[in-house]
Amino acid sequence: MSAPKVQLNVQSHVYDLSELDAGVSCAYIPLIYYYPNTDGHDGFMQTELLQRALYAVIEEYPMLVGNVRQVGPGKLQLVVDGSNPRLPSWREVQSPLEFSQIEAGRFDPQLLPAGALIADVFYVGSNWAVSPEMADIRLTRFKNNSGVALAISICHAIFDGFACDRFIQRWASICHDLATNTTPGSNPDDVIHDRTVIDQLVPYPQGPLLDVLLKMYIPGSYLSRFVAWASPETRNWVLRTLNVSSDISAACFYISQTTVDSLRQSIKDILATSERISDNDVLIALLMIGYAPSALAQRDHDSAGVLGWLTSTLKHPFIKKHNHFAMLEAADIRPRISDDRIVKYTGNCPIAIMMRHPVELLQTPPSLEILAHLALSVRTATNGLTDEYIAQIIHGGNTETDMYIRPLICKIGVPERLIATNFGRFGLYKTDFGWNIPAYVGTLNAKLPKAVAIFPSHPSDGGYYFNISEHAGILQRMRANTFWAKYTESIY
Numbered sequence: 332m333s334a335p336k337v338q339l340n341v342q343s344h345v346y347d348l349s350e351l352d353a354g355v356s357c358a359y360i361p362l363i364y365y366y367p368n369t370d371g372h373d374g375f376m377q378t379e380l381l382q383r384a385l386y387a388v389i390e391e392y393p394m395l396v397g398n399v400r401q402v403g404p405g406k407l408q409l410v411v412d413g414s415n416p417r418l419p420s421w422r423e424v425q426s427p428l429e430f431s432q433i434e435a436g437r438f439d440p441q442l443l444p445a446g447a448l449i450a451d452v453f454y455v456g457s458n459w460a461v462s463p464e465m466a467d468i469r470l471t472r473f474k475n476n477s478g479v480a481l482a483i484s485i486c487h488a489i490f491d492g493f494a495c496d497r498f499i500q501r502w503a504s505i506c507h508d509l510a511t512n513t514t515p516g517s518n519p520d521d522v523i524h525d526r527t528v529i530d531q532l533v534p535y536p537q538g539p540l541l542d543v544l545l546k547m548y549i550p551g552s553y554l555s556r557f558v559a560w561a562s563p564e565t566r567n568w569v570l571r572t573l574n575v576s577s578d579i580s581a582a583c584f585y586i587s588q589t590t591v592d593s594l595r596q597s598i599k600d601i602l603a604t605s606e607r608i609s610d611n612d613v614l615i616a617l618l619m620i621g622y623a624p625s626a627l628a629q630r631d632h633d634s635a636g637v638l639g640w641l642t643s644t645l646k647h648p649f650i651k652k653h654n655h656f657a658m659l660e661a662a663d664i665r666p667r668i669s670d671d672r673i674v675k676y677t678g679n680c681p682i683a684i685m686m687r688h689p690v691e692l693l694q695t696p697p698s699l700e701i702l703a704h705l706a707l708s709v710r711t712a713t714n715g716l717t718d719e720y721i722a723q724i725i726h727g728g729n730t731e732t733d734m735y736i737r738p739l740i741c742k743i744g745v746p747e748r749l750i751a752t753n754f755g756r757f758g759l760y761k762t763d764f765g766w767n768i769p770a771y772v773g774t775l776n777a778k779l780p781k782a783v784a785i786f787p788s789h790p791s792d793g794g795y796y797f798n799i800s801e802h803a804g805i806l807q808r809m810r811a812n813t814f815w816a817k818y819t820e821s822i823y
Contacts (some may be wrong), residue, residue, distance in 0.1 A: 339386060339389060341396060342393065342411070342739075343413040344413075346394065346524060346525070347406075347408055347527075348362060348408060348526060348678075349526045349679065351678065352487075352488045352526065355487035356486070358779075360447065360485045360487055361449060362499070362772065363448070363773050364480070364482075364762060364769040365478065365479075365480050366770065367430045368430070368477055375766055376764060383506075383509060384502055384505040388417075388520075392524075394412050394489040395489070396411060396418060396465065399466055400583050401407055404560050409465075419464050419466035421468050422469045423471075424444050424470075424472075425444070426443065426472065426474060428474055430473045430478030433478070436823075437822045437823060439584070440773070440774075440777045443471055443643075446469070447469055448469060449484050449775070456736065467483075467484040468483055469773065481764075485498070487679070488679075490678075491678070494677035494678070499762055500762060501520045509765070510767055522677050526678050528592075528676055528678075529680075532668055536719055538724040576582065579801065580715065581776030581798070582798075582809070583797065584796070584820065585795070585797075585820045585822050587794040590794075590819075591610050591614070594617065594699075597703070598612075598613065598772065601703040602707060612709040612710050615686075616702050616706035618783060619749075620701065620705065620812075621812055622749055622799075623690075623749070624697075624808070625804050625805045625809045629808060655686055656688050656748070657686070658685065658688070659686075659749070659750040659751070660683070660751050661682070661683060661750070661753075662683070662716060663680055665680055667721065682721065682724040684712045686705070686712050688708065692704075698814075721795055751785060752783060753785040754785060771788075772786060773798065774786070777798075783797055783799050784797075785797055785798070
C-alpha cells in the first residue's frame with residue numbers, strides 16, 4: 332500500500348544534479364534492517380510512529396519527494412513540487428515465518444515473502460511510464476509479532492551511501508523519541524542539498540588527465556549514447572528488463588573479525604613494513620583472490636569451442652579479453668576535505684579507485700605472499716587519492732554526454748573487472764527506531780554482476796559479509812577456491 336496523503340512543509344525547488352549523481356541515477360540503494368521483538372512489545376515498530384517520523388524527516392530532506400527530470404543528454408535535475416510532493420512508496424506485508432526462522436536462515440532475503448523487496452537495484456516503481464518515487468519503503472511483519480524487516484531503497488541520484496545512512500539515522504532518531512515519549516529535538520539535521528557546493532569545495536584540476544584515469548576511460552557506443560539520450564523512465568525500464576532477464580545468482584560469504592586480524596598480521600609480517608593495513612585492504616585483496624580466478628576461468632570456459640568463439644566474437648567490443656584485471660572500489664572523498672560543509676553535503680561523493688594486476692598473477696596458485704602484494708596495492712591506491720585526482724574525478728576528465736552511463740552499458744559484462752562498495756564505515760547498527768538496534772543489516776539479492784557489497788556483521792560478533800551477484804558458474808568456482816574457502820564461510 333502507498334503512504335497516505337499528508338500535509339508537508341516542503342518548498343518547491345529545482346536541484347541541478349552533479350555528474351556523480353547522474354552516474355548512479357539508474358540505481359537505488361537497497362538496505363534491509365531486521366529487528367527482533369525481543370520484549371514482545373504489542374506496539375513494536377508501529378506503522379503510525381514510523382510514518383510520523385518519516386514525514387518529519389522529509390521536511391529536512393525534501394529531495395525524497397522530488398522527481399528526476401532529464402534536461403539534456405547526461406544532464407539531470409531533481410524537481411520538488413511543494414504543492415504536490417511525491418511521497419515515498421510504502422508497503423506492508425505479512426510473513427508466515429517467525430523471526431527466529433529468518434535468523435536461523437542467516438537472513439537470506441529469499442526467505443522474505445513476495446512484495447517485501449523491490450525487484451532489483453534498477454527500480455521502476457509501480458508505473459514504468461513515469462519515474463519512480465525517490466524512496467521505496469517496505470515493512471515485513473513476522474509471525475506472532477516476533478519482529479520485522481524494514482527494507483529501505485533510496486534513489487542513488489539524490490544520496491550516496493553516507494547521506495543515505497545519515498537520513499535513516501535521523502529518521503530513526505525522531506521515531507525513537509516518539510516511541511519513548513521523548514520530545515523530538517527541535518533542531519533540524521544540518522545538511523546541504525545544493526550541488527553547487529561541491530564546486531566550491533573541490534578546485535578545478537590543474538594538470539592533464541592522470542594516467543590512472545586514462546586507464547579507467549571507457550569508450551562509448553551507439554547503445555550508451557542512446558541510453559544517455561533516453562528519458563530516466565525509459566532508461567530505468569530498459570536496464571531493469573535486461574538485468575532481471577539475465578542469468579544471475581546471488582551468494583553471501585562471511586569472514587570473522589578474528590580471521591581479518593590474523594590475515595592483516597600475516598600481511599604486515601610479509602611486507603615487513605609499518606604501513607597501515609586496514610580491514611578494507613585485507614577484504615579487497617582477499618576478494619580479488621576469490622573472484623578474479625573464478626571469473627577468468629569462467630571466461631575461458633565460455634569462449635571454448637566454435638560456439639563459444641562465435642558468441643565471444645558477437646559480443647565484441649563490449650566483452651573482450653584484457654591482459655589486466657581491474658579491481659575498482661568506491662572511496663568517499665569526505666574524509667579528505669577539511670571544510671565542514673563536506674560532511675553536511677548529501678550529494679554523491681564516492682569516487683572510484685582502481686587496482687590493476689596482470690591476469691597471470693591472479694591465475695597463479697594463491698598464497699599469503701600474493702595476498703600481501705594485493706593488499707599493499709589497495710593501500711597504495713587509497714593513499715593516491717590526491718587533491719588533483721579528486722578534482723579530475725569530480726569535475727570530469729571528459730565532457731561527452733554519455734560518459735556517466737558507459738560503465739553500465741560497456742563494462743558490465745567484462746570478466747576482468749569488479750567493483751566493490753564497503754558499507755562498514757556507516758552507522759548501520761546504530762539505527763534504533765525505539766526498540767533497540769537491528770540484529771542484522773543487509774541488502775537484496777541484486778541481479779547486478781561485477782558488483783560486490785561488503786556489510787559489517789553485528790557488533791556482538793564482528794566480521795564482514797560479502798554480498799555477490801554473479802553467474803552461477805563463477806559463484807560455484809569461488810566456493811571451490813580452496814584459498815577463499817579457507818578464510819570465508821559460505822552463507823547462501
